[in-house]
Amino acid sequence: MQKQQQLDQWVRAVAESGEKLNGAERRSFLKNGLALLGGAGLAGAASGTAAQAMPPGIPSWTRSLGSAVNTNPYGMPSPHESNVQRRTVEWLTADKIASVSFTPLADLKGIITPSGVVFERYHAGLPDVDPNQHRLMIHGMVDRPLIFSMEDLMRFPSVSMIRFLECPANGGMEWRAAQMDRLQFSHGMLSCCEWTGVLLSTLLQECGVQKGAKWILAEGSDGSHMSRSIPMEKAMDDALIVYAQNGEALRPEQGYPVRLINPGWEGNTCVKWLRRLEVGDQPWYHREETSKYTDLLPSGKAREFTFVQEANSVLTNPCPEKPLTKPGKIWVEGLAWSGRGRIKHVDVSFDGGVSWREARFTSVVEPRALTRFGVEWDWNGNPALLQSRAVDETGYVQPTYGQLRDARGSSSIYHKNAIHTWKLNGDGSVVNAQLA
Amino acid sequence: MQKQQQLDQWVRAVAESGEKLNGAERRSFLKNGLALLGGAGLAGAASGTAAQAMPPGIPSWTRSLGSAVNTNPYGMPSPHESNVQRRTVEWLTADKIASVSFTPLADLKGIITPSGVVFERYHAGLPDVDPNQHRLMIHGMVDRPLIFSMEDLMRFPSVSMIRFLECPANGGMEWRAAQMDRLQFSHGMLSCCEWTGVLLSTLLQECGVQKGAKWILAEGSDGSHMSRSIPMEKAMDDALIVYAQNGEALRPEQGYPVRLINPGWEGNTCVKWLRRLEVGDQPWYHREETSKYTDLLPSGKAREFTFVQEANSVLTNPCPEKPLTKPGKIWVEGLAWSGRGRIKHVDVSFDGGVSWREARFTSVVEPRALTRFGVEWDWNGNPALLQSRAVDETGYVQPTYGQLRDARGSSSIYHKNAIHTWKLNGDGSVVNAQLA
Numbered sequence: 001m002q003k004q005q006q007l008d009q010w011v012r013a014v015a016e017s018g019e020k021l022n023g024a025e026r027r028s029f030l031k032n033g034l035a036l037l038g039g040a041g042l043a044g045a046a047s048g049t050a051a052q053a054m055p056p057g058i059p060s061w062t063r064s065l066g067s068a069v070n071t072n073p074y075g076m077p078s079p080h081e082s083n084v085q086r087r088t089v090e091w092l093t094a095d096k097i098a099s100v101s102f103t104p105l106a107d108l109k110g111i112i113t114p115s116g117v118v119f120e121r122y123h124a125g126l127p128d129v130d131p132n133q134h135r136l137m138i139h140g141m142v143d144r145p146l147i148f149s150m151e152d153l154m155r156f157p158s159v160s161m162i163r164f165l166e167c168p169a170n171g172g173m174e175w176r177a178a179q180m181d182r183l184q185f186s187h188g189m190l191s192c193c194e195w196t197g198v199l200l201s202t203l204l205q206e207c208g209v210q211k212g213a214k215w216i217l218a219e220g221s222d223g224s225h226m227s228r229s230i231p232m233e234k235a236m237d238d239a240l241i242v243y244a245q246n247g248e249a250l251r252p253e254q255g256y257p258v259r260l261i262n263p264g265w266e267g268n269t270c271v272k273w274l275r276r277l278e279v280g281d282q283p284w285y286h287r288e289e290t291s292k293y294t295d296l297l298p299s300g301k302a303r304e305f306t307f308v309q310e311a312n313s314v315l316t317n318p319c320p321e322k323p324l325t326k327p328g329k330i331w332v333e334g335l336a337w338s339g340r341g342r343i344k345h346v347d348v349s350f351d352g353g354v355s356w357r358e359a360r361f362t363s364v365v366e367p368r369a370l371t372r373f374g375v376e377w378d379w380n381g382n383p384a385l386l387q388s389r390a391v392d393e394t395g396y397v398q399p400t401y402g403q404l405r406d407a408r409g410s411s412s413i414y415h416k417n418a419i420h421t422w423k424l425n426g427d428g429s430v431v432n433a434q435l436a
Numbered sequence: 437m438q439k440q441q442q443l444d445q446w447v448r449a450v451a452e453s454g455e456k457l458n459g460a461e462r463r464s465f466l467k468n469g470l471a472l473l474g475g476a477g478l479a480g481a482a483s484g485t486a487a488q489a490m491p492p493g494i495p496s497w498t499r500s501l502g503s504a505v506n507t508n509p510y511g512m513p514s515p516h517e518s519n520v521q522r523r524t525v526e527w528l529t530a531d532k533i534a535s536v537s538f539t540p541l542a543d544l545k546g547i548i549t550p551s552g553v554v555f556e557r558y559h560a561g562l563p564d565v566d567p568n569q570h571r572l573m574i575h576g577m578v579d580r581p582l583i584f585s586m587e588d589l590m591r592f593p594s595v596s597m598i599r600f601l602e603c604p605a606n607g608g609m610e611w612r613a614a615q616m617d618r619l620q621f622s623h624g625m626l627s628c629c630e631w632t633g634v635l636l637s638t639l640l641q642e643c644g645v646q647k648g649a650k651w652i653l654a655e656g657s658d659g660s661h662m663s664r665s666i667p668m669e670k671a672m673d674d675a676l677i678v679y680a681q682n683g684e685a686l687r688p689e690q691g692y693p694v695r696l697i698n699p700g701w702e703g704n705t706c707v708k709w710l711r712r713l714e715v716g717d718q719p720w721y722h723r724e725e726t727s728k729y730t731d732l733l734p735s736g737k738a739r740e741f742t743f744v745q746e747a748n749s750v751l752t753n754p755c756p757e758k759p760l761t762k763p764g765k766i767w768v769e770g771l772a773w774s775g776r777g778r779i780k781h782v783d784v785s786f787d788g789g790v791s792w793r794e795a796r797f798t799s800v801v802e803p804r805a806l807t808r809f810g811v812e813w814d815w816n817g818n819p820a821l822l823q824s825r826a827v828d829e830t831g832y833v834q835p836t837y838g839q840l841r842d843a844r845g846s847s848s849i850y851h852k853n854a855i856h857t858w859k860l861n862g863d864g865s866v867v868n869a870q871l872a
Contacts, residue, residue, distance in 0.1 A: 059569050062657045062711070066561025068532035073521035074513070075552045078692045080567055081685045085509035096504035109632035109680035110596035112548065116510045117684070125502025131516055133495050154753075155766050160546035160799040160808055194799075196545035221498045244545035246682065248553070249517045256514045275498070317590075330591050363596040363630075364800060372596055 077116075083107070086117050089185055092173075097125040098224070100167065102188030105314075105335070106321035111162070111363045111370040113191035115251045121167055121189065121267065123288075124224035129273055131257035134221065136241070140279035143208030150257050153198055153243060156206075160196040161240065161263060162369045164337045166309050168266040168293060168414040175412045179432040183319040186420070186432055192337070192370035193254075195261050197242035200235045204279070213279045217286075218260045221275035228269045228293075229283035230262060234307070238263050241274070264339030264368035265307040266414070268293050298409035309339035311398045312417035313346055313373075313390035324428035327381035333362070333374035338392035343371040345391040350377065352385030352421060352435055353400070359388070367393075379424075385433065386422045402436040513552075519543070522553050525621055528609075533561040534660075536603065538624030541750075541771070542757035547598070547799045547806040549627035551682045556689045557603050557625065557703065559724070560660030565709055567693035570657065572677070576715035579644030586693050589634055589679060592642075596632040597676065597699060598805045600773045602745050604702040604729060604850040611848045615868040619755040622856070622868055628773070628806035629690075631697050633678035636671045640715070649715045653722075654696045657711035664705045664729075665719035666698065670743070674699050677710070700775030700804035701743040702850070704729050734845035745775035747834045748853035749782055749809075749826035760864035763817035769798070769810035774828035779807040781827040786813065788821030788857060788871055789836070795824070803829075815860075821869065822858045838872040 077084065086101040093099040103119040120126070131150045139145035167189035173180055180186040200216075209232070216235050219227040230239065240261045243250055250256045255272025262269045268288060283289070283305065294302040313336035318324050336343045342365055347356035363372035373388070390398045399407075401418040408415075423433035513520065522537040529535035537556040539549060556562070567586045575581035603625035609616055616622040636652075645668070652671050655663040666675065676697045679686055686692045691708025698705045704724060719725070719741065730738040749772035754760050772779045778801055783792035799808035809824070826834045835843075837854040844851075859869035 059566070059657065061563035061565055061709075062659065062661070064563075065533050065659050066558065066563040068561060069535040069556050069558055070522055070524045070532070070537040071562065072689075073523070073537075075522075075554070075687055075689050077510070077685060078564075078567075078688045080692075084684060086506055086511075087509070088506045096506070097501050099505040101506040101509075107685075108683045109594065110630045110683050112630045112683040114551065114682055114684040116512065118511070120505050122502065122505055125504060126507065127497035127500075127502040128514075129497055130495070131514075151761070155764075157767050157812060158545065158769060158798055158808075158810060162800060194546045194548045221495065223498065223501050225498070246550055247544045247546050247548040248520060248550040249513060249543075251511055252514045253508075253511050256516075273497075325587070328591075331593050333594060362594055364598060364802065366800065372594075374594060376593060 084117065086120065087184055089180075098123050100189060102184045103191055104184050105188050105190065105316055106183045106319050108316070111192050111335070111372050112246060113193055115193065115246045115248070115254070118165075118191040118193065118251070118254060119167065119189045120253045122222070122224075123226050124222050126252055127222045127273055128252065129221065129256055134257050134275070136258055136274055136277070138203060138207045138277045138279070141210040141213040141281065142204070142279050143210060144206070146207050148203070150243065153241065153258065156198040156202050158196060159199055159240065160194055161238070162192065162194045162364070162366045163261065163263040164190065164192040164368060164370045165261070165267050165270060166190045166337070168268060168309065171416040172413040174416055174418075174434060175410050177410075177434060179434055181432060182321055183314065183316060184321065187314045189267070190335075190337075190370075193245045194247065195240055195242045196244035197240045197258070197261070200239040200241055200260070200277075201237075203241060204235060207279075209279055212281050215280050215283050217276070217278040217280065217284050218269070218271040218274060219276040219278070220255075220271045221273045226271055226288060227284065227286045228271060228289055229286070229305070230260075230269060234262055234265065262307070264309060264341075266293065266309060269307060293414060295408060295414050296411040298411070306415060309337070310415070310417050311338035311340065311343070311390045311392040311396045312336070313388040313398060314420045315348070315386055315388050315422055318386070318424060318430045319422060320430045320432065323430050324379060324424065326428070327379050329376060329378050331374055332377045332386070333372065334388045336371045336373055336388070336390035337369065338390065338396065339368055340396055341367045341393045343390055344393045346371075346373040347389045348375045349387040349389070350384045353387055353419065356389065381426060383426050384424045385435065386424055387419050389419050400436065401434060520553065522556065523620055525616075534559050536625060538620045539627055540620050541624050541626065541752055542619045542755050544752070547628050547771070547808050548682060549629055551629065551684070551687045551690070554601075554627040554629065554687070554690060555603065555625045558658070558660075559662050560658050562688055563658045563709055564688065565657065565692055570693050570711070572694055572710055572713070574639060574643045574713045574715070577646040577649040577717065578640070578715050579646060580642070582643050584639070586679065589677065589694065592634040592638050594632060595635055595676065596630055597674070598628065598630045598800070598802045599697065599699040600626065600628040600745075600804060600806045601697070601703050601706060602626045602773070604704060604745065607852040608849040610852055610854075610870060611846050613846075613870055615870055617868060618757055619750065619752060620757065623750045625703070626771075626773075626806075629681045630683065631676055631678045632680035633676045633694070633697070636675040636677055636696070636713075637673075639677060640671060643715075645715055648717050651716050651719050653712070653714040653716065653720050654705070654707040654710060655712040655714070656691075656707045657709045662707055662724060663720065663722045664707060664725055665722070665741070666696075666705060670698055670701065698743070700745060700777075702729065702745060705743060729850060731844060731850050732847040734847070742851060745773070746851070746853050747774035747776065747779070747826045747828040747832045748772070749824040749834060750856045751784070751822055751824050751858055754822070754860060754866045755858060756866045756868065759866050760815060760860065762864070763815050765812060765814050767810055768813045768822070769808065770824045772807045772809055772824065772826035773805065774826065774832065775804055776832055777803045777829040779826055780829045782807075782809040783825045784811045785823040785825070786820045789823055789855065792825065817862060819862050820860045821871065822860055823855050823871075825855050836872065837870060
């Protein structure tokens with residue numbers, strides 16, 4: 001085939017450029033390499049997934065020196081990736097000071113969420129906290145009320161955990177069947193970072209918790225004084241007083257210089273810019289655990305203190321932002337997570353839940369962490385209904401919308417973890433299609 | 437005690453600010469809270485590690501609204517952390533185009549290295565590669581030479597691994613007893629990220645490796661055409677064609693849009709801006725595996741193809757950049773890693789290796805990944821010699837400088853993994869003190 005000959009010629013030219021560019025052939029190679037630009041053909045494809053790329057010429061960056069080392073003492077993504085950013089939904093909240101921005105899940109890989117694009121949720125805006133002035137106080141039903149500077153906190157044993165963090169309102173718009181048009185907006189109040197800090201139990205031991213103490217109030221130092229009541233069991237289990245995120249100091253948006261992380265629990269309980277922990281014998285019933293962050297049931301009553309984010313999953317490829325460009329083999333992948341522990345099993349359906357295929361895990365599988373899964377699929381070009389269904393190590397199975405609404409009605413805002421459906425159209429485009 | 441009374445008063449004032457700020461008492465509280473500023477006392481300390489912080493007043497950010505959500509669609513560290521950055525050593529290389537910058541290890545926590553501060557190493561500067569034009573070619577002893585666009589690569593099954601990446605010259609200045617004055621410079625050509633991509637074995641299978649093929653040449657598309665010969669065993673084991681790092685697209689400094697990662701092997705073999713993989717039956721003996729990246733032995737001969745980065749460790753707190761401020765309990769911690777597999781055991785010494793204490797792991801323990809360890813220590817204020825010693829799952833024990841020089845002399849540049857000593861002075865300062 002003529003195409004194969006052209007390809008072979010190009011392959012040889014590129015190969016020679018690597019082996020000869022330091023020698024006398026440099027000049028003649030460049031001439032030759034560039035001359036090939038116009039006539040280059042297509043690579044032979046061994047299967048549906050195989051390469052079909054048009055070989056370009058020898059690009060400019062191969063023929064020149066780049067920029068010096070440490071031009072950027074703190075590096076940033078390539079300018080070609082400027083589309084990967086947090087975004088807001090204009091109509092969602094009345095004020096940008098008390099609002100949310102969403103993680104661009106469609107463009108992310110693996111399980112770590114880059115700190116720069118972790119979703120934001122503020123109740124009184126993003127404060128600029130001076131770590132030298134910031135203090136964390138523990139008081140109430142303790143033998144020794146104590147105040148910790150950041151330097152004090154660093155003297156205690158440190159622990160690092162990879163854990164997801166999700167706003168309980170993630171996907172909340174879908175309770176009443178609104179269908180957000182992007183993965184970023186349907187599931188983007190979700191993230192997963194390596195969090196480092198001191199176990200809350202370590203600090204409580206230092207203070208001496210008194211008999212009868214059962215709850216802890218965690219309060220932020222931002223203008224909203226965001227506060228939540230946390231049961232002592234969680235405080236003594238894996239609750240972490242966090243000062244670092246993905247290896248470096250906590251980001252301002254995430255509570256710099258110190259926050260609470262309750263692994264697997266509502267993001268709202270993970271109070272940011274943490275300044276105060278009060279130990280008591282009953283919950284405080286503050287604003288953000290009564291008028292908000294409760295689930296209105298069909299009976300008219302509301303569930304409260306529904307801390308755990310139960311098993312959930314979503315496909316990230318394909319998705320509305322990542323349509324398919326052509327039929328053939330593709331890698332269908334997604335994220336699963338459970339506040340109850342490790343993800344044990346994920347199934348994927350291509351026919352709206354009629355039949356299922358087991359996905360495989362392609363990341364570390366940590367408890368209460370995002371878990372990446374995937375499955376190979378040979379798309380025949382027909383429309384399809386794509387779903388994923390997660391099961392965690394406690395045996396909890398992610399419910400359908402029907403099951404979820406049977407149990408909780410449709411007036412909730414929080415804890416939407418139903419099986420999600422992407423409708424793949426024949427042209428490769430993908431839309432949010434809620435199935436019962 | 438008067439100090440305790442002042443503290444109690446301040447504790448009450450801060451506590452009340454949280455509970456009453458939304459009510460009528462707001463005005464009177466603020467007055468009261470601010471009035472307390474001058475008279476605040478010290479927290480009572482329960483032990484050597486306990487809090488000693490002077491309580492400040494109610495800070496400005498607690499009494500105001502912060503900035504709106506999504507003010508920064510791609511977030512950055514707090515301005516208070518601007519000191520955490522890559523740095524160069526001016527005298528180390530003749531030209532900043534072919535040079536190195538170092539990871540600020542002293543300020544990092546956990547095991548993930550933030551992408552913005554991962555060390556750099558260029559041989560012809562940092563190229564600005566257009567992912568739409570970039571191609572990866574596989575040719576040579578294969579049935580089907582193929583050229584892959586980035587979109588092609590994304591169609592193959594994806595895998596994510598948390599793995600360290602270290603320049604084999606890390607600490608190379610110490611072979612001849614030079615003692616770098618910071619942890620950043622003594623060990624900072626080191627990082628650990630979650631890498632996502634396609635297993636090289638997957639792509640090789642697509643191309644059909646021919647009988648007798650034993651080596652692969654990996655070549656970069658930057659101006660240096662950096663190239664290394666890789667044995668087929670590694671290519672078929674865990675070598676990864678990587679397009680993402682810590683959840684997002686590979687950073688330009690790390691080879692955007694695609695690089696090779698050979699987990700646990702010399703960073704130099706993990707060719708960046710990867711454009712070509714040639715399959716052959718013998719190594720190529722290119723510049724960067726003959727005149728460089730070989731170890732000159734006392735015999736005058738040089739070791740070559742010494743791929744594995746063997747077990748190593750270093751204490752990150754205390755260290756020259758993190759002196760101790762006072763005696764008492766502190767958390768001594770560090771990083772251990774091995775190119776042979778998982779870290780199994782780390783010991784810490786406070787007397788220059790005479791006696792050892794077992795450290796505990798405080799992060800996930802993945803094979804060929806940085807592993808965070810720590811141990812509590814009650815510093816009595818006397819000078820001390822601090823060391824750490826790592827053992828990996830193969831039983832390999834990190835050597836002393838004496839053992840390393842007995843085996844390899846002192847003319848090497850690469851593969852310095854000796855037990856490192858920090859000398860802690862009575863004033864809390866820390867210096868690099870090489871012990872045999």
